[in-house]
Amino acid sequence: MHGFIDGAVVAGIDGSGSAVRAAVWAGHEAHRRGRPLRLVQVYTLPRVKAPMAVGTHEQVRAGLAEQAEGRLADARAAVLAEHPGLEITTAAREWSPVTALTQESQHAELLVLGSRGLGGFTGSLVGSTAVAVAAHTHCPIVVVRGRQPHDPPPGTGPVVVGADGSPDSDAALGFACEEARLRGTALTAVHTWSDILADGMLRPHPLQENPDEIAAAERVKLAEQVVGWQRKYPELAIEFEVSRGRPVRTLLERGERAQLIVVGCRGRGGFTGMLLGSTSQALIAHSPCPVAVVRPQRTGSGT
Structure with missing residues (x-):
């Protein structure tokens, strides 16, 4: 239904620069492990006080799905620039981020997230989302960070x-x-x-x-x-x-x-x-x- 691949390295994408750096990091990890990479964008329909017309509701959903596919394409391109032959699949999912990513972890060998998020993850990943996913994941989880907020993660050292x-x-x-x-x-x-x-x-x-x-x-x-x-x-x-x-x-x-x-x-x-x-x-x-x-x-x- 969602194209799960057992044993893949899964990276959560939300359109932020942090998430792209995390995707590239996950690509390196997938390459080292000889595993495929799965990029996942989780999005949620915004809550509104007044009910939306059916047409408007579906337009918002379609717009979010299109935006998610664009973000996934950008992240995929960034990973392929580093590892041209890497097997990569993508998935845009409408659901709760914590629930969706926890479900992804049931099939994954490793789950990778960025350290700072945008609206796709309802705020900063360093907040409740990353902590909750880390507490309930079924596989190891990595939050990718650098020395400074916009720095790439270090590639040397023990x-x-x-x-x-x-x-x-x-x-x-x-x-x-x-x-x-x-x-x-x-x-x-x-x-x-x-x-x-x-x-x-x-x-x-x-x-x-x-x-x-x-x-x-x-x-x-x-x-x-x-x-x-x-x-x-x-x-x-x-x-x-x-x-x-x-x-x-x-x-x-x-x-x-x-x-x-x-x-x-x-x-x-x-x-x-x-x-x-x-x-x-x-x-x-x-x-x-x-x-x-x-x-x-x-x-x-x-x-």
């Missing part, structure tokens, strides 16, 4: 991954290892620790613990989490970094020299409350390079 020993970060580690391998670059696994726990409570005796001993113990935990991935990717150079502080600040600092940051998704799964972990949300909004948010594989009917 892949940086946040690791905290959780299943979420283990899934992120696996994705990051494969990304580093595909790009022929190194991987930096970052782990942070603090005297303050995630719920804001202090450790029982923070001042009685030796920070050097804590750092050494946390480094052992990180090494234990990474060792299995090192065996799977023996050719990959993996650097460990353990530091005292907050994950967001540390990852943003490392992102200044990286080409991709990878984190796990710590959202609750529902559409109410916290849609996505605070670290992921902050990186989506402020990272100086593309950010991948990876959900662990789920089984059964749970989210």
Whole structure:
């Protein structure tokens, strides 16, 4: 019905320059992975207080569909300029952006969005749309960002991954290892620790613990989490970094020299409350390079 292609790299398009840069980034990713690229423009009929005549309503719908096809054609041309032989399909869809893109993720290998949107995504993608899609996607999602709002994403530097020993970060580690391998670059696994726990409570005796001993113990935990991935990717150079502080600040600092940051998704799964972990949300909004948010594989009917 919608021409889904299992295993494609899917990029959301809305006519903004950010979305075109994201499409080109997605084209590079599809080329590296040997996958087709699917460009999707989601549009929604504007809400009006007074009912429109049938003819006017259909004219608006036809105009939006035509505009969407034009934006898709522009994005397709930009990608083909970089990868002339890449297999690309396009789809203009009238629906809720979050719902449509979440459905797209059921068939995709990777979902890619720009960092700033236009009206086609009902406002900035860094707002509710990107966060909601990242919280509910069925595949990894990448929000493409550059050093400055209108900069292209960096193409050099290591892949940086946040690791905290959780299943979420283990899934992120696996994705990051494969990304580093595909790009022929190194991987930096970052782990942070603090005297303050995630719920804001202090450790029982923070001042009685030796920070050097804590750092050494946390480094052992990180090494234990990474060792299995090192065996799977023996050719990959993996650097460990353990530091005292907050994950967001540390990852943003490392992102200044990286080409991709990878984190796990710590959202609750529902559409109410916290849609996505605070670290992921902050990186989506402020990272100086593309950010991948990876959900662990789920089984059964749970989210």
